[in-house]
Amino acid sequence: DAGVIQSPRHEVTEMGQEVTLRCKPISGHNSLFWYRQTMMRGLELLIYFNNNVPIDDSGMPEDRFSAKMPNASFSTLKIQPSEPRDSAVYFCASSYSRSVDTIYFGEGSWLTVV
Amino acid sequence: GENVEQHPSTLSVQEGDSAVIKCTYSDSASNYFPWYKQELGKGPQLIIDIRSNVGEKKDQRIAVTLNKTAKHFSLHITETQPEDSAVYFCAAFFSPKARQLTFGSGTQLTVLP
Numbered sequence: 600d601a602g603v604i605q606s607p608r609h610e611v612t613e614m615g616q617e618v619t620l621r622c623k624p625i626s627g628h629n630s631l632f633w634y635r636q637t638m639m640r641g642l643e644l645l646i647y648f649n650n651n652v653p654i655d656d657s658g659m660p661e662d663r664f665s666a667k668m669p670n671a672s673f674s675t676l677k678i679q680p681s682e683p684r685d686s687a688v689y690f691c692a693s694s695y696s697r698s699v700d701t702i703y704f705g706e707g708s709w710l711t712v713v
Numbered sequence: 714g715e716n717v718e719q720h721p722s723t724l725s726v727q728e729g730d731s732a733v734i735k736c737t738y739s740d741s742a743s744n745y746f747p748w749y750k751q752e753l754g755k756g757p758q759l760i761i762d763i764r765s766n767v768g769e770k771k772d773q774r775i776a777v778t779l780n781k782t783a784k785h786f787s788l789h790i791t792e793t794q795p796e797d798s799a800v801y802f803c804a805a806f807f808s809p810k811a812r813q814l815t816f817g818s819g820t821q822l823t824v825l826p
Contacts, residue, residue, distance in 0.1 A: 603756075632813070642757070642802065642816040655813065690756050701747070702814060704756035 601625070603705035605691050611711045617679040620708045623672055624693030632702060633666055633676050634690040642690075648674065649696060681712045715740045715807040719817025726793050727825050734820045736803035737785040745806035746786045747814070748777060752799045760801075761788070793824045 604623040612618055624631045632647040646656040648668045656666070663682070668674040678685055692704045716739040726732045738746075744765040749757035763770045763777045763786065770777050774793075779786040790797055800821050804814040 641818050644813050647813060692756075701759065701762065703759065704749075706754075706756045 605705035622691030628693035715815040743805040
């Protein structure tokens with residue numbers, strides 16, 4: 600089975616540019632999560648969707664961050680404008696809500712803002 | 714909110730020895746405790762989990778124990794091998810609040826050949 604697929608795997612961008620990270624969850628999963636991982640703060644939940652609807656976005660750091668899930672098989676996390684402190688690994692994860700808690704992660708998008 | 718403390722932050726063991734990583738959680742309502750292994754350049758991978766209605770679960774060389782009264786749970790790896798070297802994260806699922814996992818800060822395990 601294909602796991603959670605994220606793109607791009609690596610991105611280097613200049614400060615002020617827009618960054619869009621993409622995610623395809625595991626087929627059949629109806630919950631999707633965006634996490635950010637840094638050395639200082641560890642793994643932080645940014646936002647999660649259930650049945651394509653954002654349920655909790657309290658972890659989104661600023662208005663510069665936005666996330667969408669237009670359908671069950673695709674989600675985006677956008678940063679506009681990007682700043683050097685946004686440099687991190689961004690993980691997408693998905694789960695099947697009936698199993699409630701077993702969450703599967705993608706390989707991550709490594710973002711560097713210079 | 715939920716808080717998960719994980720210790721130690723780094724752990725080195727000789728190949729063949731056992732490794733133990735411990736976590737405590739703050740919310741007694743937590744009912745699900747997964748462990749993830751993260752290898753360099755990869756995403757966290759679920760390796761074992763335990764629910765609050767059991768005290769121990771084993772899967773080959775890996776076991777997890779849960780003490781609900783003390784609100785702590787541990788990962789035990791026996792007969793460690795170099796490929797066990799990775800960062801291990803514990804997590805707690807705080808239900809019914811917004812179905813999210815709270816992660817520990819991670820343990821860098823190094824298995825020395």
